[in-house]
Amino acid sequence: MALFLQRLIDGIGNGMLYGAVALALVLIYRATGMVNFAQGEMAMFCTFITWKLADHEFGLGLPIVAGIAGGVIFGFLFGAALERVVIRPFESADHLRQMIVTLGLFLAINALAAWIFTADTQRLASPFPSGALRLGGVSVSYHQLGVIAVLLVMALALRELFGRTRLGLAIRGASMNPESSRLLGVDVSRMLMIGWGLSAAIGALAGALVAPAVFVSPGMMQTLLLYGFAAAVLGGFDSAPGALVGGVMVGVVQAMVSGYVPAVGTQLQLATAFALILMVLLVRPQGLFGRVSVERV
Amino acid sequence: MTPRPKLMLAAALGAAGLLTTACGGSAVSDSSNASGQGSGLARGCPDNGTTGLTDTTIKLGLSQPLSGPYVSVGGQLYGMQAYFAYVNSQGGIQGPDGRKRKVELVYKDDAYTATKAKANVDQLVNRDKVFALLGQFGTAGNLAARPIIAQQCVPSLFATTGAPELANPKYPWAIAGSISYATEGRILGQYVRDKHPNATVAVLEQDDDLGRAYLQGFEQAIAGSGVKVxxxxxxxxxxxxxxxxxxxxxxxxxxLYFNVASGLTGLQALNHVHASGWRPEVIQVAQLPVTLLRRLQPGAGDRLITGGTGPDFANPEVAAGNEEFQLYMQWFRKTxxxxxxxxLSASQGWFQGRLLDWTVRHATTMDRVGVMESARSIDYTGPSFTLPGIKIHTTPDDPHLFEGMQLNRFDAAKGRLVPLGEVIDIDGQVKYEPVS
Incomplete structure (x- = not known):
């Protein structure tokens, strides 16, 4: 029983990390209507900034919370700048071409990070106390608890932002119907820029939360991005809480299958995630929390 | 467009022809029965093996990661360049013919992908016309390029891999420069058998030849004892x-926990073990250098045992007291x-250069066959980064360069390795065995 609970908790813990990446993907999708393949690499780059600010040996040695704040602020500016310089020339292009541009960004940012910082593995401290809460035979680290709390708050805040605030509505409007939004006086380009900035800022936070587990390196987000996509599709690509729930489901299914179905073992962990996606897409194409897209003809 | 049967047939035949040539290339295997000097090494070779040599130069090549996610493991190139700058400043490497030759090193980036490594080796051998390869990088890349090496009879010296397959007697033209993973597994297994004769062991294993080779050696060592996986x-x-x-x-x-994981995953696993509240003694494969072990979370590196072949140069006192390391650093800084x-990771390249120098110097004839035979009869006692007690020794029947290790305890507080007992050297006991 303790082992089962431990697996459940592992699954939720890992799943929250996938959810964090999914959250950034969902945000940029809602804000700009595009899928950003460079999302993971942008988060990785910001995490290196956090590391540079906080590391005692190679960086400035600031407190880790200050480092994360710096990384998040940098993330916002970095995302906005990328939109302005790299994405804007393709603003009127179709989504396919925009996606190819983000693939190019993926490669460029990865190489840039290795060149500017290091290709070595670096350690980032956790903002939460070390150690774990032990209940019976089950242990939950304070880091896991902290990550869960931060991400829940963030998902709810995003839902409020998009559902209740003028800025959120303007961002959504700009992505869903740029023409009408412009007629209503919304500065569409500006909204897209803010959308990219916010999404990169969330990516920076996700990176800083993931890093104590996966360490900081140019490759840190690559597999996570895959799981993040799985989580986002599962939760519905346009729902922030859905992204987290999707992440947790992927994490839990993985933990259970690798623990209890020896035939599948650990080699096919990724495959189990995709089996789950296929099932959901067949039964509920819009994802668990997504809205069916309706078009006026 | 309509298909053109004749053209297709021709293409198919052409491809089949290529295949046969490729297979024929690997058939240098006759020498597996013969041994000793003047063995069948030269049989089936295209020429006398002086390609890449002039009276004043020797051309060497290698393919290794210089970009991509694994770029950090490719530091050896800089160590090699440092050594060759040093030896060239003294006129070059002296051959058995009495001539000194300056080293030209041609290197190519394969981003740690086997197909690219193979294409690079093909270019190095057939277009750049190198005399030999030095420190060819990575298990998969070495195995992919093996048919080319075998067909053209090009020495591939001190390849940077510990795959036991490099000792396969069917392919005598390559020799590994790192301790075999199976040998290391065996030494770790011997330690466990001697120190914890009735221990239970849980294993985390990388699911490929590397992981299986470690485990195979480990299981051979504990067979028949009370140690149980x-x-x-x-x-x-x-x-x-x-x-x-x-x-x-x-x-x-x-x-006990046997961590057959390298780099990042190895660190993660150790952190997770610690966080779980489980406190086993950890047996760590040497793929996790001390510079990385220092990045473990507090507590996760306690009770950790790991092997190594060299002194702990991460310790400034050890580095300062080693003449060869000082010489290396002097030239490395200029690279x-x-x-x-x-x-530290680049220092391997310096030693590969040093050993190549010795091998060429001690060859009987200044050609590929002579140098390869020399590499298969090494008895090196010159300056090295290897601990005293570990032999640097090969014979035509035993091409394993190192078969010894010093086990260490990791002192997490100081971030240092503390030697544990004597060096264990099983020189001559390791036989080639395919990894199953």
């Missing part, structure tokens, strides 16, 4: 996290681009 979990190289596997292993509460490279 109670659980094995595997992971794919590149998996983002191994927490699920560690939870399963921690549930066994085994006395362009070295400022971004970890000097």
């Amino acid at each position: 109670v659980a094995t979990q595997t992971f794919e190289a590149g998996e983002p996290d191994v927490k699920n596997q560690i939870t399963t292993l921690a549930a066994t509460k085994a006395d 362009p681009g070295a400022d971004k490279i970890d000097p």
